[in-house]
Amino acid sequence: MPATIRDISKETGLSLATISKYLNGGNVLPENRVKIEAAVKELHYEVNEIARSLVTKKTRTIGVVVYNVECAFNGSFLHYVNSILSEKGYGLLICDSSNSERKEAENIKFLLNKKVDGMIVVPVSSNADFLKPAKHAEVPVVLVDRTMKNADCDCIKIDNRETAMNAVTLLIKNNHKKIAIICSAKEYTGIERYKGYRDALNQAGLSVPASYQKKGIHAMEYGYESMKQLLKLKDRPTAVFMTNYELTLGAVMAVNESPSFNCPEHISLLGFDDMILSHVIQPRMYMVVQPVKEMGEKAVEQLLKRINGNHEDSLEINMKSHLKRGNSIRSLA
Amino acid sequence: MPATIRDISKETGLSLATISKYLNGGNVLPENRVKIEAAVKELHYEVNEIARSLVTKKTRTIGVVVYNVECAFNGSFLHYVNSILSEKGYGLLICDSSNSERKEAENIKFLLNKKVDGMIVVPVSSNADFLKPAKHAEVPVVLVDRTMKNADCDCIKIDNRETAMNAVTLLIKNNHKKIAIICSAKEYTGIERYKGYRDALNQAGLSVPASYQKKGIHAMEYGYESMKQLLKLKDRPTAVFMTNYELTLGAVMAVNESPSFNCPEHISLLGFDDMILSHVIQPRMYMVVQPVKEMGEKAVEQLLKRINGNHEDSLEINMKSHLKRGNSIRSLA
DNA sequence: TATTTTGGGCGAAACGTTTCGCTTTCGTAC
DNA sequence: GTACGAAAGCGAAACGTTTCGCCCAAAATA
The missing domain is CATH 3.40.50.2300 (Response regulator)
Incomplete structure (x- = not known):
């Protein structure tokens, strides 16, 4: 029902290749550009991301797995990650592990099935085996808040x-x-x-x-x-x-x-x-x-680097935390 | 790199159609079933959801748009919706409108682009125009918590x-x-x-x-x-x-x-x-x-009905809320 | 034994893009 | 006037599935 690139082709008399090139930022003759834009507007054309993903093997979607969405740290973290990624045009597929290692492993597989470009994981497990499928599929993973012995991936946390x-x-x-x-x-x-x-x-x-x-x-x-x-x-x-x-x-x-x-x-x-x-x-x-905000920013930054082909050694980044004064501590004598 | 149905076909000598049929729950001869299962296991085959979506036009992904993820109502609501949907094998694409009508309208378009099967929206806008693209694409929408005059879709809320x-x-x-x-x-x-x-x-x-x-x-x-x-x-x-x-x-x-x-x-x-x-x-x-939990359940139930082809008139469902006793109210004289 | 029914199997087309490598066109420099 | 190179256009294949309609063999019926 929705218009396809083929409809644009018929409308303009140009080939698929030319239309596609233009839509992806390539150069076409000014007159053709006008034709394409007109057709796009008239037919309400929107690129079908599914079809695009099938050939580019990129979905512009990031998976986020948290050990428990109800925990305030995760809620806040998700908020920041979401705002940064949505600005960059990425979608967020969010999974809750409910503190279960089994569920966590399932979540990873689920996201791989959905072909996410990368994952940010605030993990439950203390053993990195559950990340193997991602390793195998070469989907980059950034851990947040918690790490583990044999985890061979970036981690953003505090000391x-x-x-x-x-x-x-x-x-x-x-x-x-x-x-x-x-x-x-x-x-x-x-x-x-x-x-x-x-x-x-x-x-x-x-x-x-x-x-x-x-x-x-x-x-x-x-x-x-x-x-x-x-x-x-x-x-x-x-x-x-x-x-x-x-x-x-x-x-x-x-x-x-x-x-x-x-x-x-x-x-x-x-x-x-x-x-x-x-x-x-x-x-x-x-x-x-x-x-939290800085941890979210850093996690996204690092993940996008990996997605864009950076294969340097895994990093463990320790962020600075601080003490916020209050009046809940009494000074004795 | 990952195995495709074609690899399974080569390995077993069966046609694509047969393999596909079996993978989708169809019947094949016992011997063939054994062959397929063996090949699947050996090659670590996983169906490519993207390719599948391209032809079935279903992504098994639901979009959820909330006016502000930081608000507690939304956090709690998301938690319940997520747990129900993940159980049913659906993914959740979550968008935050940050209380902006503009952002909200963008979110709807974004989700349509991602070809979600349906949407649950806790809206910002008090005018239903922003839902038009979804209407036009025939993607079902369930509103939650808030409704509006000209909204022609289901709504789950309290009175x-x-x-x-x-x-x-x-x-x-x-x-x-x-x-x-x-x-x-x-x-x-x-x-x-x-x-x-x-x-x-x-x-x-x-x-x-x-x-x-x-x-x-x-x-x-x-x-x-x-x-x-x-x-x-x-x-x-x-x-x-x-x-x-x-x-x-x-x-x-x-x-x-x-x-x-x-x-x-x-x-x-x-x-x-x-x-x-x-x-x-x-x-x-x-x-x-x-x-909140019941509202989430009802919203999902209603949305799935629509996704599965129910086209009855839009429903406005009012759930029961109650008063929780505390000691913050003094009885005067 | 002849005929129908059943059900599994298969080939090919379709889904909507991107991309590779080739062709054409056009302008410029010699 | 010819040659050359750059820029733009194009055809076709590919991505990995599902599905339609047809074929065939075996089983069931007459």
Whole structure:
């Protein structure tokens, strides 16, 4: 039903090759150019991207796989990636792995089937096997936020261990000695951030009692429960470090629900990721802030380089994060 | 480089037609079936969806256009739509209109170019002209959350006017007489919800002073500023109704920042849309809750019907919303 | 045994582009 | 006036499927 290049050819008397050349930016005689444009307008011609893709083997579509769209980090990240790519005329095929390695592997295959030109993956798996099909099909992949041992592809992230260490050091500088952590221990970032916490305490010669270490899953509920437990301890921590956005929310919620404990009078809090929520919750949180927008930009930049044929060695790019001041940390003595 | 159906044909000695038939669920002789499966496995054959789409004119891809991915309603909605569609083997091409009518119209064209099988649109525009290209290309569209006069397509939404009216009536029942509203007046839902507010007050014989009516844009900042202004009024309202999630957040933030006013002692609050935030903010908000998940399911169901050839008259489906109890409303005397 | 039915198989065309390599045209320089 | 080169045009093949209509053999029926 829609007009094809063949209709334009009939209308103008020019060959397919000439029309195609012009439509792709080639030169034609001025009179022919006028003819083509007129025909295009009259017939409402639009190039059929499917047919084009079949021969060029490019779809101008990027696949994005995130471990969980509901997590705020991903939502924000998607927003930036989308705005950059749509400006460049790329479409975005978005897949949610729902924290499942199986689903993640399926997503990769699905996107390959859809013939995406490249993929940006915020992964679940800690083993790079699921990326093999992409490797095999020579579709470039950029990992974001998390990486893994045998991953042979670019990765854009922050130095999680160092960042966490700096964060906890802030608590130590405020004379806190009893510092707890609530983290996810199921994936890369959680584990790295935990290491940073441990490093900071070790370096300061502080002890790390097991009851202060809440290692669980990446979920608000876990943050909530863990904080409840910490508050119940006889020897309560004076400060708690939460290593992602959802854990932070859950923990704050638990504190707010406990009338006998206030932040920062009774307990100091240090959170992670500065999404909109932090503007409405009381107290205003002290937070580790990741440069989400810049990470998105960098990921796109790197991916487009690869798509355009750059085959240099894989890069691991560490972005700078910073601490955002708030009033959730009390300075002791 | 990847194997094609032609390779399978060579390997098995069967014709293209036979292979294709089998791959699409047709019957072949048992021996041939074995041959084909063996060849598929050996050559790692995967059907090329692009080539298939070119001839079938189906891409098994759905376009989703939202007015702003950053708004919580959309994020949540996308999550549900994605999970249903991915289960059915559909891909999701997501576009953000950034609250711009121009961008929205571009998005529609972009998706048509990508030959999506159908679209789900949470629109910006209040005029249906931007949908014409889709109509013309006979690509089905389902609107969500908002509709418009001349829109000749299915729409899944709540009855915004009635919902708002019920909500405000709750305040009235609690003996509030000075009730303010903070709403967006730029788009369909905001306007409808405003009407519901007005209806409820009129019906109760209460006055609606201009200074109590904050009609602005859909943004947290506007909610924040408006609430600040309301609190400054000499004749302060005793209750405020906010008509969407972002406005609610902003308003709560403003109240929380004002040490001389507490909720619900000094001011009662009634919000809209129950996203994760409401769990962490104090006080626990009384909220109008939209059935986001059900709306997503219904939208997909309706769209798939249309894609599969149902051409009945357009439907406008109103889903049921409900009030979620909280402690942000004080009962006066 | 002769005739019909059934069902699997096949060849070829079609989907709407791009692209390769060849031909034509035209202007310029000698 | 001839030769040459650049620029533009063109025909045809290719991309990897699906599908239409026909053929044929085997099974079922008479």
